[in-house]
Amino acid sequence: MTAPEPVTPPRFAAVGAGRMGRGIAIAFAYAGYRVALIDLRERTPEAWRRLHDEARAEIAGSLAGLARLGVVDAAQVDAIAARVELFDAGGAAAALAGAELVFEGVPETLAAKREAFARINAHCRPDAILTSTTSSILVTQIAEFVERPERFLNIHWLNPAYLIPVVELSHHAGTDPAVLARAKALMESIGKLPVVCGPTPGYIVPRLQALVMNEAARMIEEGAATAEEIDKATRFGLGLRFAALGVVEFIDFGGADILHHASREMSASIDAQRYRAPAILGRMMDEGRLGLKTGSGFYDYAGRDVGAYRADVLLRTLGMLRHAGLWQPPAERTRD
Template identity: 35%
Template sequence: MSTRNIAVVGSGYMGGGIAQVLALAGARVALADVSAEIAQGNYERLLKESDEFVAAGLFPANATDLLKENLWAAKDIEEAVSGAEYIEEAVPEVLEIKHATLGRISAAARPDAIIGSNTSTISIAKLAEVVENPERFLGVHFSNPAPFIPGVEVIPHEGTSEATVQAARTIVGETGKETATVKDVTGFVLNRLQYALFHEAAQVVEEGIASAEDVDTLVRTTFGFRLPFFGPFAIADMAGLDVYAFCYKSLQTGFPERFATPKILQEKVDAGQLGTKTGSGFLDVPADRTAALVAYRNKAYVAMQKLIEELGPAPLS
């Protein structure tokens, strides 16, 4: 990324972390905020934080030097974005603040500069209303903490050009992150899934079925233990889609509406597409790859358990 000029507008916890990611990948990154003083203060915080991360073995040994070389605090938004090819907006989740900021960005930026918003909740189409040349605007949603979470949601609105989507994915990919492109709907995908789990967990605790501590234990030691390696569709394919359909029927005896069998699942089962055991399912993993997949799974789970034991329990109490 050494030839890229990028701006991050909003230098707080999320914006600062995103700026670190981009600068450590080699881009020249301008950091802007509501004032030059705040941008400079957060720039200095990011250097101090980098030193701490280096000492803890979380950043490479030369990280702080790279940040000093590639990251700089601009006097205002206009200076930060004037020469940038990509701009990441990371101001607070308030529509009025984002509209005002994006209006300033799009007025001062190059007409071909790509503008991404780190919003996690606000409609991308709604944000695009104040952006000049809205085809160059989309959501680029990093997760907290940005330096250490590898996934990034890319969210085009209906007017976003395909070239913009591909360029944004390329830029994010150059940092070593993985991108997933999703549609501009309420909650996008990340938060829709995350809050669905929390909603069910909260009901379990409210109904007195288990304590919050026991729910957390079950999630992190059972199905959550699989998630660093496999998403829900890979897990379902390996378990057997017919098994999933049967379990839905069992759940419906207690929660008929909440656990209605998904249409897409029933269609797969009716077509005999039962996952890895038939060589076709959601991901269409060939049956002759099952043995290698099982071997990888077992190795991954043992390695994960060893890592957890090495780290020790999280300091929650």
């Protein structure tokens, strides 16, 4: 059974009707756009109906969950869900024909990606931006499957896709800068916060968080701390600070020398390879670029009002404390 073809196909399409495709579809629908959710697999009518109903139920359930939390009016749920238009393999050509931005989200194998892009290449218009949502395959590998690869990049969403604002845009050497700029603008139009990286394994967020998560698991394995204590420390210590300051900004704020010395000590006491400081940190030490206190580090602070900047950092941190319910006013009187 093929979903009815709209008079004008949606501008946006998610290929792959699994969890990621559904999340992407919700994000666009929430922002007011019609979006095509496309299943490329040839299925029996019964199998397609099951998938269709399952996808509809998950989309409605996710929106209903937001309504229960008070961030969406319950009266809006049906209208938002209706902006997601589902298409089976038979309707894929019509759905893709009008899309200006396409997200491939089929299973994480090169064979599946190759097959999906063969279909996408055949039906998409020449100026459509084509992307993959892969979390594990380099953009350079998938670009080989794309006709006119200058219009291709990876766009990695963080789950839940309709909730987390950051999306990671990974481009290859042949990606047209105008395409990258257009992709960023389109993501911003639905309230996302695009960040850009080159063809690097793990993008930005997964590469950083894998290190933290593995180290947390090692600490439990070693008996250094319980899961509960580690989670308390990361939520209200590490996480709270990094919500107020970016990781690189944090290095500059405290000083590259602090990280340099801490890395040296932990390399000696824990693991030389895991805690070895990168060469760039050594060069910064040699050049006296220690961050805010020397006027330059990863960022340049020349001409900046340092006092105002420090006050802003404090304000951001206090905001996170208040949000977490951890800020306490001063005691009214001296305690014994």
